[in-house]
Amino acid sequence: MATGTTFAHRHILGMEQLSREDIVHILATADSFKEISTRSIKKVPTLRGHTIINLFFEPSTRTRLSFEVAAKRMSADTFNISPSTSSTTKGETLADTARNISAMHPDIIIIRHSCSGAPLFLTRYVQAAVINAGDGAHEHPSQGLLDLMTVKEHRATLSGLKIAIVGDIAHSRVARSDIIGFTRMGSEVYIYGPATLIPKGINQLGATLCASLEDAVRDADVVMTLRIQRERQNDPLLPSLREYSRQFGISRHILSLARPDALVMHPGPVNRGVELPPEVADGPQSVILDQVTNGVAVRMALLYLVMGNS
Amino acid sequence: MNVSWHIRGGRIIDPANGIDRTADLLVLDGRIAGPAQPVPPGVAEIDAQGLWVVPGLTDMHVHLREPGEEYKEDILSGTRAAAAGGFTGVACMPNTRPVNDSATVTAMIVARAAAASARVYPVGAISLGSEGTHLAEFGEMRDAGIVAVSDDGRPVRDSQLMRRALEYASDFGLPIISHSEEAALSTGVMHEGPVATRLGLKGIPAAAEAIMVYREIALAELTGARVHIAHVSTAMAVDLIRTAKSRGVPVTAESAPHYFTLIDEAVSGYDTATKMNPPLRSAADREAIRQALADGTLDAVATDHAPHSILEKEVEFDLAANGIIGLETALPLTLALVRDHVIDERRLVELLAVNPAAILGLAAGTLSPGAAADITLIDPERRFVYTADQIVSKSRNTPFLDWTLQGRAVLTMVGGAIRHTLLAA
Numbered sequence: 080m081a082t083g084t085t086f087a088h089r090h091i092l093g094m095e096q097l098s099r100e101d102i103v104h105i106l107a108t109a110d111s112f113k114e115i116s117t118r119s120i121k122k123v124p125t126l127r128g129h130t131i132i133n134l135f136f137e138p139s140t141r142t143r144l145s146f147e148v149a150a151k152r153m154s155a156d157t158f159n160i161s162p163s164t165s166s167t168t169k170g171e172t173l174a175d176t177a178r179n180i181s182a183m184h185p186d187i188i189i190i191r192h193s194c195s196g197a198p199l200f201l202t203r204y205v206q207a208a209v210i211n212a213g214d215g216a217h218e219h220p221s222q223g224l225l226d227l228m229t230v231k232e233h234r235a236t237l238s239g240l241k242i243a244i245v246g247d248i249a250h251s252r253v254a255r256s257d258i259i260g261f262t263r264m265g266s267e268v269y270i271y272g273p274a275t276l277i278p279k280g281i282n283q284l285g286a287t288l289c290a291s292l293e294d295a296v297r298d299a300d301v302v303m304t305l306r307i308q309r310e311r312q313n314d315p316l317l318p319s320l321r322e323y324s325r326q327f328g329i330s331r332h333i334l335s336l337a338r339p340d341a342l343v344m345h346p347g348p349v350n351r352g353v354e355l356p357p358e359v360a361d362g363p364q365s366v367i368l369d370q371v372t373n374g375v376a377v378r379m380a381l382l383y384l385v386m387g388n389s
Numbered sequence: 390m391n392v393s394w395h396i397r398g399g400r401i402i403d404p405a406n407g408i409d410r411t412a413d414l415l416v417l418d419g420r421i422a423g424p425a426q427p428v429p430p431g432v433a434e435i436d437a438q439g440l441w442v443v444p445g446l447t448d449m450h451v452h453l454r455e456p457g458e459e460y461k462e463d464i465l466s467g468t469r470a471a472a473a474g475g476f477t478g479v480a481c482m483p484n485t486r487p488v489n490d491s492a493t494v495t496a497m498i499v500a501r502a503a504a505a506s507a508r509v510y511p512v513g514a515i516s517l518g519s520e521g522t523h524l525a526e527f528g529e530m531r532d533a534g535i536v537a538v539s540d541d542g543r544p545v546r547d548s549q550l551m552r553r554a555l556e557y558a559s560d561f562g563l564p565i566i567s568h569s570e571e572a573a574l575s576t577g578v579m580h581e582g583p584v585a586t587r588l589g590l591k592g593i594p595a596a597a598e599a600i601m602v603y604r605e606i607a608l609a610e611l612t613g614a615r616v617h618i619a620h621v622s623t624a625m626a627v628d629l630i631r632t633a634k635s636r637g638v639p640v641t642a643e644s645a646p647h648y649f650t651l652i653d654e655a656v657s658g659y660d661t662a663t664k665m666n667p668p669l670r671s672a673a674d675r676e677a678i679r680q681a682l683a684d685g686t687l688d689a690v691a692t693d694h695a696p697h698s699i700l701e702k703e704v705e706f707d708l709a710a711n712g713i714i715g716l717e718t719a720l721p722l723t724l725a726l727v728r729d730h731v732i733d734e735r736r737l738v739e740l741l742a743v744n745p746a747a748i749l750g751l752a753a754g755t756l757s758p759g760a761a762a763d764i765t766l767i768d769p770e771r772r773f774v775y776t777a778d779q780i781v782s783k784s785r786n787t788p789f790l791d792w793t794l795q796g797r798a799v800l801t802m803v804g805g806a807i808r809h810t811l812l813a814a
Binding site for chain 1: 576581582583584585586587588589590591592658659703704705706707708
């Protein structure tokens with residue numbers, strides 16, 4: 080492809096495994112595929128005859144749809160399975176599910192699972208290439224890549240930028256993939272959120288934890304917000320979403336501390352009025368829908384590259 | 390079965406009698422004979438040159454899974470694993486199905502143990518069903534054979550219940566073994582810290598252990614009753630125990646080989662054989678455990694041998710059961726501390742034999758004349774690769790699989806009967 084680099088990865092399990100060169104290569108590939116989605120006939124024969132299984136153990140609308148659109152635009156045959164994971168209806172184990180799917184000889188399995196490490200686990204039981212579509216609070220590499228792609232489109236570079244990530248870092252796989260991805264490309268990531276939502280040792284991933292929302296956002300090139308949940312499994316994380324929006328939300332005033340042309344991003348789905356007020360979410364600096372568009376291109380690139388390496 | 394032996398030329402390490410010298414040891418009719426006793430004709434010899442001859446090791450914290458989960462382990466298989474690892478006795482925790490909370494269950498365990506390869510010392514439950522509400526009948530269970538009480542695996546939340554348990558157990562001379570963990574803080578699956586953050590796994594903070602260790606110390610101080618802290622994993626808990634001991638609180642404590650060998654970084658591949666509770670901690674915690682074993686803050690090494698089958702372990706990390714097997718790896722991993730000059734040979738024998746027996750009030754851990762001939766012969770140099778096909782336990786859940794280990798029990802004798810040997814006949 081564009082960079083002439085070879086892509087050495089059989090599976091895409093996380094941003095952690097990707098070098099700077101890998102990321103450049105993936106983004107260049109995605110860039111070349113983006114045009115396909117603007118044609119009147121949005122289909123190329125690249126993956127014709129390949130079988131792709133979307134194995135989604137967690138509810139997902141946009142990520143699953145995005146992978147499916149990507150696969151179909153490449154002419155692959157796609158199948159969606161959404162096994163239940165609730166412990167009360169626990170049936171087959173993941174290992175057995177994997178063995179059964181593998182017996183049908185798919186080429187790629189795209190997995191979303193609430194348990195961190197489940198995609199790696201899957202690789203031990205299947206012949207197919209495995210792409211992580213989000214595992215627990217671990218990683219969401221295709222989201223991280225589409226975020227990189229979106230920023231690169233608007234800034235022309237991914238180095239020397241200040242990226243602010245605000246919100247629930249503790250439970251966010253997007254935060255981990257973004258921190259790894261942006262720092263690997265030479266930008267600096269500043270994070271902020273309520274202390275209840277900041278995991279121990281996050282600085283060891285390469286991010287700088289800020290003392291205030293203002294410190295995080297000041298002079299930022301990108302303001303990324305993450306979805307908030309008030310409570311998880313009886314763990315009282317926040318007293319109210321109302322207070323969150325007033326103390327930690329990205330108001331127009333807070334956004335004015337960032338660079339005038341700062342990008343506002345969110346991996347979605349947005350809690351309107353919580354992480355972002357509507358005037359910011361829909362404002363001129365928001366690139367949230369660009370993220371969605373680029374998601375299809377990035378996923379086309381990942382499907383193409385892992386198949387090229389099989 | 391022959392129960393008389395002349396063990397020739399070994400290094401006898403018997404801390405209870407202040408002995409560390411090369412000498413012969415005579416076993417007659419299953420008991421240790423005095424040094425002046427003549428060797429009767431026909432007594433078989435065991436060549437122990439180059440070997441250590443030590444009091445039989447006691448593992449004061451194992452799960453034998455019988456009754457109820459015999460597909461993981463049973464009393465016979467678990468004690469075979471014990472003998473293979475050099476242990477002549479094991480204290481088995483009560484979290485079986487049913488829970489060992491009555492003399493009936495205790496008696497069943499004792500009866501099954503008659504054919505076992507090592508002595509079995511049942512631990513009774515603190516509360517009925519280990520549910521943390523009603524005290525179990527300590528006296529009846531003691532008469533049936535228990536040596537301590539514990540709700541291991543189901544930490545006692547109610548501090549009043551724990552207070553009463555300590556007081557009531559002291560009436561029967563039974564120590565309480567506390568699985569010290571504040572449940573509300575312990576909803577994670579590994580140690581809370583940078584590694585958990587990187588892996589996206591929910592953490593269990595060191596504070597969850599320290600809070601409960603301090604509660605047990607405060608209650609032991611209040612009641613004057615003995616408390617033993619199980620599987621200490623954190624520097625914070627070590628500090629609390631050290632301070633408590635210095636002011637005379639009747640507290641003892643153990644740690645397990647995995648806590649002084651591994652750290653949370655081992656979880657990086659989401660290998661469920663690295664999932665246990667308490668979890669593998671930080672490098673600083675591991676160092677604190679090593680120091681505490683050396684300076685006497687920690688009294689014993691116990692394995693927390695917790696067999697699980699692939700049904701519980703070949704699953705996502707979040708869903709996997711806690712625990713690893715440990716009986717066959719404890720001795721070589723503790724010997725590594727000797728090679729690293731953390732402890733000396735005498736201290737190793739104290740940690741694995743003398744102190745566990747003393748804490749549980751057992752007539753074991755000594756080579757005194759007249760004592761039962763529970764003896765372990767150790768080859769401190771012998772290397773072996775711990776492969777799956779040589780595991781004696783029914784289960785294979787160990788993070789030490791395929792490790793090259795140095796030092797091994799080459800003969801295990803219980804009451805003069807050889808229960809394990811790697812020596813040529």
